[in-house]
Amino acid sequence: MTDTARPLTHDLGVGAPHRELLDQVLDKWSLQVLEELCERPSRFNDLRRAVPEVTAKSLTATLRRLERNGIVGREVVSSRPVAVEYSITPLGKTFRDPVDALLVWARAHLPEIQRAREAFDEAEYR
Amino acid sequence: MTDTARPLTHDLGVGAPHRELLDQVLDKWSLQVLEELCERPSRFNDLRRAVPEVTAKSLTATLRRLERNGIVGREVVSSRPVAVEYSITPLGKTFRDPVDALLVWARAHLPEIQRAREAFDEAEYR
DNA sequence: CAGTATCCCTTTGGATACTG
DNA sequence: CAGTATCCAAAGGGATACTG
Numbered sequence: 001m002t003d004t005a006r007p008l009t010h011d012l013g014v015g016a017p018h019r020e021l022l023d024q025v026l027d028k029w030s031l032q033v034l035e036e037l038c039e040r041p042s043r044f045n046d047l048r049r050a051v052p053e054v055t056a057k058s059l060t061a062t063l064r065r066l067e068r069n070g071i072v073g074r075e076v077v078s079s080r081p082v083a084v085e086y087s088i089t090p091l092g093k094t095f096r097d098p099v100d101a102l103l104v105w106a107r108a109h110l111p112e113i114q115r116a117r118e119a120f121d122e123a124e125y126r
Numbered sequence: 127m128t129d130t131a132r133p134l135t136h137d138l139g140v141g142a143p144h145r146e147l148l149d150q151v152l153d154k155w156s157l158q159v160l161e162e163l164c165e166r167p168s169r170f171n172d173l174r175r176a177v178p179e180v181t182a183k184s185l186t187a188t189l190r191r192l193e194r195n196g197i198v199g200r201e202v203v204s205s206r207p208v209a210v211e212y213s214i215t216p217l218g219k220t221f222r223d224p225v226d227a228l229l230v231w232a233r234a235h236l237p238e239i240q241r242a243r244e245a246f247d248e249a250e251y252r
Numbered sequence: 253c254a255g256t257a258t259c260c261c262t263t264t265g266g267a268t269a270c271t272g
Numbered sequence: 273c274a275g276t277a278t279c280c281a282a283a284g285g286g287a288t289a290c291t292g
Contacts, residue, residue, distance in 0.1 A: 018232040026152060044274050055266060070242025081273045091238060098231040101224040106144040112217060116196025170254050181286060207253045
């Protein structure tokens with residue numbers, strides 16, 4: 001091809017469907033839900049307790065999205081009263097390593113980042 | 127024992143400041159901006175051209191956020207007409223590996239995820 | 253060139269009440 | 273128990289016009 005060689009990231013293409021996928025799966029509540037489901041399959045209200053700030057509405061949306069993308073499974077366990085169990089799928093498990101890498105990074109650099117924020121905020125009002 | 131061994135992720139704590147940090151830095155446009163700045167320092171309108179869908183407003187917001195978090199640097203290179211160069215910081219470079227891991231994952235599993243989506247969507251309307 | 257200001261619309265998300 | 277429905281407030285983001 002006529003184009004010059006480009007760094008790896010470029011070829012990975014953050015532009016199109018990858019970006020959309022990550023949006024679906026890295027949103028506000030997904031990581032916490034995933035974290036919980038990695039530990040144990042859970043029912044709807046278990047998850048609400050595990051992530052106390054989430055509303056039923058948002059939790060439903062999050063679970064549906066993760067289910068649609070094949071990251072979590074949903075199984076109706078019994079009826080009367082209906083019980084539904086959510087669990088992580090094999091595909092969902094493969095997602096764990098990159099997410100952990102992200103969290104490790106965040107943890108490692110949070111102090112540095114907080115210093116950067118303070119420096120920035122201070123410089124603004126001077 | 128009173129507590130079973132727990133997976134790593136739990137101890138990493140996705141709940142509080144990590145989540146907020148990742149929100150700041152993994153938003154809609156950040157990855158594309160970062161990708162571009164990893165390749166070369168760029169000026170404002172270079173970035174607009176590299177990410178054609180972004181508006182000036184959103185690009186400004188993205189750059190300010192990344193700058194505040196110490197991920198990108200901003201330098202006024204000349205005046206009349208003013209030129210401003212954005213570049214990735216050393217801290218920003220450390221962010222690259224986890225992001226690449228994410229993109230590699232997305233790329234590797236996108237077909238599988240698309241099948242999952244189709245299956246889900248089809249099941250819904252049956 | 254590198255933004256800022258304004259307007260406005262769309263999306264997101266919480267609170268609350270209700271249902272199979 | 274596991275959601276859905278409705279209402280509403282706040283945030284996000286685009287288009288356009290303007291500025292140092």
